[in-house]
Amino acid sequence: MSSSASITPPLRPASHPLPGAPDNWRRFFTFNTDAKVIGIQYIVLALFYLLVGGLLAMVIRGELLTPESDLVDPSVYNGLYTMHGTVMLFLFLFPILNGLNNLLIPPMIGAPDMAFPKLNALAFWLFPLFGTLLMLSFFLPGGPSSSGWWAYPPVSTQNPLGHFINGQFVWIVAVALSGVSSILGAVNFVTTILRMRAPGMGWFRMPIFCWTALAAQIIQLVGLPVLTGGAVMLLFDLSFGTSFFQPEGGGDPMLYQHFFWFYSHPAVYVMVLPVFGIFSELFPVYARKPLFGYPLVALASFAITGLSLIVWVHHMFYSGTPQWMRHLFMFSTMLIAVPTGIKVFAWIATLWRGRLRLTTAMLFCLGGLVNFIFAGITGVMLATVPVDIHVGNTYFVVGHFHYVIFNTITFGVYAAIYHWFPKFTGRLLYEGLGKLHFVLTFVGSTLNFLPMHWAGLMGMPRRVASYDPEFALANVLASLGAFLLGVATIPFLLNLVSSWVRGEKAGPNPWNAIGLEWLLPSPPPLENFEDDVPTVLNAPYGYGLDRPLVADEERYVQRSQRA
């Protein structure tokens, strides 16, 4: 292990256990500080909660199959949609994106690990803790929280059974713990990106995924504390007799809405920005062209971060917001279409006349892009005050944000899994099962979420267990789509497990991609490049261009193949 000054260091034998390989699975159940182990821990546990959240969704859709409330009690129904939203956001999407950050950021920038490995492990282990807490709230006497994932007072400060530990109490504690975990994660990711980049990797040589991860984590740092502040005050109102949000005690329920949305609107960008990063990484690989307008795409991420912090009131257009405020926030919300538009056109320009390879990862990216354009259009509609007053709190909104959260973000996450699974496990996923997964997911999600827009425009309110029979067709279609999405997870999980155990060996660079992580063996060794970090010479995505990414590239390629 000497720090050799010679030009070609000797090949390092695989002395470390290979992170990502299924051998030694026990380490996934320990306080392991290796970012790659933590990444896989996050992803696997998040996929478990995807199934939980999906199961809740299917019960909801089962209830909505008929106009009458006949499958579950309406009060149970309130708990179901509250927990569905909470699980999908706090136990599926945030953690799985943190998992991808952990796996991808250190190798992409040539760092051996995260800046604070112990803090990283601590942030992860909070996740099973608050996940389990939230699950246990199902077994409390009054059931889980039933106030919707917004937890607006005064609904969320009701405690009819009078127990100190009730569903809402546990919900707030779990969300607060999730916030602590996310802040610890954000401090870690930002420090890592700021300080641990490979020599020569200036800002405009950094992969877009890292740009977007940085932009997203800054939102976490600025926004989450506000939500935490609001949640603490809500907890005091609920459990300790204060009246911050109780008008009868001089408080102001609107203040909670401001606190909540100041974070929870940007939270969407926390989730969607890394997916923009994934699109920006994958389109060049599978179109064999450099990313169009790379510096602009990078900077647009930060424009989104900035703007995302000044749009939150568009969730409150119908909450007695004064007219001047509505205009201001309508304007700022529409401005976000500019940087996102820049990105969309950059991706389309990247695809234009490219040699497209329709792998599963590429299909999910293309599907996600199409869905995102649709979600963007309905998003601009919703930003318009008159439209929002009309369709706010209807299924139009539900359809819109599922097009963002599922049809864009989850599609992007799936694409990332299909693209980088070989890198971190050393095995290829089966393309046949992958394409089956894509087709089922695309058909299922379209069937599920597209008719919701229609039902919403006709006036079907959200969060109801029974509805007028005129909405029946849209709801039957949506329910069928939801069940199809449930079926779609079967080939996906089958693919993950069977490929991990006995899939075809991937080799270091199965997609012929350009990037530091592809110069490492698959799976990468414990500390990635260790003390032999390549010097970055050029901007990423040099597809079809005669320019090396790093100095002495051939040596790294050969080394990754020999390992």
Added chain:
Amino acid sequence: MTTPIQAQSPSHAHSHAGGHNLTGMVIFLCSESVIFLAFFAGYAVFKLSAPQWLPAGVEGLEVRTPLINTIILVSSSFVAWFAEIQLQRGRLWAFRGLWLLTMAMGSYFLLGQALEWQGLAFSLSDGVFGGCFYLLTGFHGLHVLTGVLLMALMLARSFRAGNYEGGEAGVASVSLFWHFVDVIWILLFLLIYVWR
């Protein structure tokens, strides 16, 4: 400080760890300041919009004792700063003495706040004023407590042989945290005690 040779050493992940600590602490404090900002904003909104701010029977807050507390807490920041300078000059015992003094001043502040809480005529549930007062001072007090505990940890570390010879980024980070807690207190004091 960072020569190419050092950057190539196998432990380069750890050799910059000190610098990481300080960067991490700065990022964390930026984030932490936002939660106080949120509370301050909430306090201002409540105070400006409340028809009756103080609960019935409460005249206002006594300022003299809290002012003494404030002066002690704020001066402790300077003591911590001197302690840090001593450490940089390699005077370990001077550092320990001044560091201990900082801890003592922080603890005195906490004690003073506990005594103040005991003597107050209103409680947490007395309107928005009561809630805000206890929430803000309590949340800040929790930070002071955290600061004192972190300083105790740094003090204990100084007894490990050779521990503070290479660098003292841990002390620098804790020191920064302490200054942050003090600045927040000044704002809090102005908002709660001075702003009528």
